[in-house]
Amino acid sequence: MADMTVQAIQALKPASSYTKTQVSRGLYIGVATNGEKVFFVRYTVNGNKNRSEYRLPKLFGLKSGPGHISLTDARAKATEIQALAKQGIDYQKKLEDDAKATEAQTAQQEAQNATVQDLYDAWFPTTRRKDGGAELKRSFGRDVLPAIGTKPLRELEEGHIKALIQPISDAGTNRKAVVILNNLKQMFKWANGRRPWKLLVDDPTLNLKPEDITQPDYEEVERDRVLSQDEIKALTAKLPAARLVKTTELVIWLTLSCCTRIGETVKAEWQHVDLDKGEWFIPAENTKGKAPEHTVFLSDFAKRQFLALKAITGDSKWCFPNEDGTDHLNTKAPTKQIGDRQASLRDAKPLKNRSKAGDSLVLSSEKWTPHDLRRTGATLMQSLGVEQHVIERIANHAEQNRMQRIYQRFDYAAEQREAWAKLGALLTELTAPPTQP
Numbered sequence: 001m002a003d004m005t006v007q008a009i010q011a012l013k014p015a016s017s018y019t020k021t022q023v024s025r026g027l028y029i030g031v032a033t034n035g036e037k038v039f040f041v042r043y044t045v046n047g048n049k050n051r052s053e054y055r056l057p058k059l060f061g062l063k064s065g066p067g068h069i070s071l072t073d074a075r076a077k078a079t080e081i082q083a084l085a086k087q088g089i090d091y092q093k094k095l096e097d098d099a100k101a102t103e104a105q106t107a108q109q110e111a112q113n114a115t116v117q118d119l120y121d122a123w124f125p126t127t128r129r130k131d132g133g134a135e136l137k138r139s140f141g142r143d144v145l146p147a148i149g150t151k152p153l154r155e156l157e158e159g160h161i162k163a164l165i166q167p168i169s170d171a172g173t174n175r176k177a178v179v180i181l182n183n184l185k186q187m188f189k190w191a192n193g194r195r196p197w198k199l200l201v202d203d204p205t206l207n208l209k210p211e212d213i214t215q216p217d218y219e220e221v222e223r224d225r226v227l228s229q230d231e232i233k234a235l236t237a238k239l240p241a242a243r244l245v246k247t248t249e250l251v252i253w254l255t256l257s258c259c260t261r262i263g264e265t266v267k268a269e270w271q272h273v274d275l276d277k278g279e280w281f282i283p284a285e286n287t288k289g290k291a292p293e294h295t296v297f298l299s300d301f302a303k304r305q306f307l308a309l310k311a312i313t314g315d316s317k318w319c320f321p322n323e324d325g326t327d328h329l330n331t332k333a334p335t336k337q338i339g340d341r342q343a344s345l346r347d348a349k350p351l352k353n354r355s356k357a358g359d360s361l362v363l364s365s366e367k368w369t370p371h372d373l374r375r376t377g378a379t380l381m382q383s384l385g386v387e388q389h390v391i392e393r394i395a396n397h398a399e400q401n402r403m404q405r406i407y408q409r410f411d412y413a414a415e416q417r418e419a420w421a422k423l424g425a426l427l428t429e430l431t432a433p434p435t436q437p
Helices: 006-011 071-086 090-113 115-125 134-148 156-172 174-192 227-244 246-258 262-266 300-313 333-340 370-381 388-395 403-405 412-428
Strands: 020-024 026-031 038-044 051-060 279-282 295-298
Touching: 020 071, 020 156, 051 071, 051 090, 051 333, 071 090, 090 227, 115 174, 134 156, 134 174, 156 174, 174 262, 227 246, 227 412, 246 279, 246 333, 246 370, 246 412, 262 333, 262 370, 300 412, 333 370, 370 388, 370 412, 388 403, 388 412
Parallel strands: none
Antiparallel strands: 020 026, 026 038, 038 051, 279 295
């Protein structure tokens, strides 16, 4: 068959369906029903029996241009593609590989200018925290990104991290400094396992330890503060003069009598509190870490606290609403109020806007916090003879042993109810007004 001429291709008319006609060896012209004409190249790679076909991206035209290709140039392209095929190179695969290489090179060039902000924006959506990353976002937005957010990753060094964190620990907020360092370590560890980030930065936090960015006398130890029975009596006597918000007083007694975390207490909703049944349900999203949902069997003491609270906030969705009632109270608010009233025991430098109630809640030479109340409640249960495995369920610690978590499902509900009742009875005794002589 003779090769087709330009005139012959021009003479091809559209049919009711798409047609292809051979132009020359391995080169075909396709004619669409709307009259558009496109070249196709057929080739076999290195003797492979499977024939491939490549559609030239431009339409047939008398001259080659931005949107058209001439017959002469189409034949030249067909010759090029078929020559590569004889060498074992699939032209279409080559195009894909070249495009990927170009894309990677472009991405690498762009990544050379990537900043800490760019890394944070890529990493943050991958984090999985119960608060949706709200605290992490606040921390980076307040303390990290304003300082080093615009810093190119390729220029980032350990010194920049130390310069960022040092003023925080110098202000006495050592724990905050450690949290920021740990968050940065998580971000750079994530980056180290992923392209292009691992090519851009040597982890500037790799060799940093908490002692490198905290004050010399700071020791990050696990708190073990427990209020004694005498301190609970003293607390009862001191509360009236402390001028706490009434709901904060109730946070204290509920946290102590229910052995709940401060966050679980403050996030409570009235829909989850059934005073008739004497039960308070805590959904999993309000617990800490991987701890499951939890039911507190309310003692008479705890029910009295909820009844007093209901008289104040019963019209709200939240047991402890914020000022405008749109959400629960900030979980840090009770801790701040209680800390304000132990001014002489404060580790950090004095802060503004603190309560004038001074040391009204100082119980001994050691500061106490709302979280210590949870520990105190559990310790009081121990003193009342409650078995440790029951206390563990009351504290709602996530079971670390996978097999026990899966197979040991008995909930010890009756034992828990009895334990809470014992604790409530003791607290009723400890907080009772002194008997008049």
